[in-house]
């Protein structure tokens with residue numbers, strides 16, 4: 001049998017690179033397409049790597065000519081910062097929506113008719129208890145989340161037209177790193193809550209709790225923090241039984257929540273961070289960020305039946321692995337810096 005391969009767009013980024021490692025562990029080859037706008041070239045080392053844009057049809061044609069064994073595409077590439085999307089929505093519609101439409105056209109032209117899409121729990125407008133399942137209303141608050149809901153709609157329409165089969169994984173908030181520390185969060189200045197905590201701890205600055213007047217148990221926002229290694233395993237499971245999973249939804253399109261079912265407030269995340277590091281992190285209260293929702297966490301277990309997958313790691317594991325990765329990355333960064341800057 002020929003070697004099984006999957007194309008991963010955004011495969012040099014945080015989530016795509018972790019999915020790549022999880023596939024490699026099973027002897028499956030990830031083929032990476034990434035423009036390195038936020039990704040890191042070293043995350044694609046040892047993997048077939050094409051540097052370029054997902055909307056570049058010639059490049060996609062070349063990838064399929066050189067890797068005809070590609071069975072499906074995992075589409076992770078995109079821009080991902082919620083508050084940035086409220087300031088510059090056009091960039092988000094272009095990068096996430098317009099380019100996804102182009103990519104899908106190129107995939108179909110090349111006979112790749114299976115797409116696993118990185119969607120987000122931010123597509124939901126949660127109710128008062130913040131718990132959502134796949135039948136909850138899709139009504140995004142931010143332009144970023146709207147681009148994701150729109151790509152889902154594009155994929156659902158293409159599936160209905162018989163062009164392809166698609167599965168959208170609606171991730172909750174990924175944290176952590178590959179436990180073997182092959183990859184982790186590559187951004188030196190991340191914008192998300194745990195990344196900011198780690199940066200604050202390492203630079204001796206205060207963490208800012210952005211939003212302390214939400215209608216939650218302590219006023220800070222609730223999220224469902226899912227370990228990125230668990231998330232990667234969910235992708236492997238979805239790819240292994242792709243046609244079955246896609247067929248579980250209407251006309252060959254299925255959307256699936258990938259979260260732990262545990263809601264954690266920002267203040268609780270701070271407490272867990274202190275428990276892992278052994279010292280409290282100084283913080284101050286700050287206004288809400290634009291585009292934020294008060295809370296969202298998963299209440300669906302559909303993934304169990306469809307993927308045979310469940311999360312294994314908890315929030316503290318995610319914090320620990322993220323800290324281990326960051327310490328390793330800092331050491332490498334320092335070693336690579338010119339002597340004068342060390």
Ligand SMILES: NC(=O)c1ccc[n+]([C@@H]2O[C@H](COP(=O)([O-])OP(=O)(O)OC[C@H]3O[C@@H](n4cnc5c(N)ncnc54)[C@H](O)[C@@H]3O)[C@@H](O)[C@H]2O)c1
Pocket residue numbers: 009010011012013014015016033034035036037038039040052053054055075076077078079080095099118119120121171172173174192
């Ligand atoms: N990190 C999260 O909290 C989160 C949560 C839910 C969903 N998602 C989705 O998961 C996906 C991956 O997120 P991530 O956290 O790994 O982000 P990331 O920034 O680490 O990875 C995105 C990757 O896509 C690449 N890229 C961006 N635009 C591209 C283009 N036009 N052509 C080719 N490559 C391009 C970047 O260089 C980067 O390597 C995104 O689609 C994001 O919306 C992320």
Ligand SMILES: O=c1ccn([C@@H]2O[C@H](COP(=O)(O)OP(=O)(O)O[C@H]3O[C@H](CO)[C@@H](O)[C@H](O)[C@H]3O)[C@@H](O)[C@H]2O)c(=O)[nH]1
Pocket residue numbers: 080081082119120121122171172173174191192193194196197208209210211221222223266288289292293
């Ligand atoms: O320095 C910070 C950063 C964040 N927060 C708060 O923490 C909560 C979570 O924010 P963040 O970690 O940025 O996650 P989200 O805004 O939920 O967005 C992430 O999670 C979504 C899925 O829920 C993904 O789709 C997005 O790409 C990803 O950025 C929000 O209330 C933020 O205001 C702080 O209090 N201080």
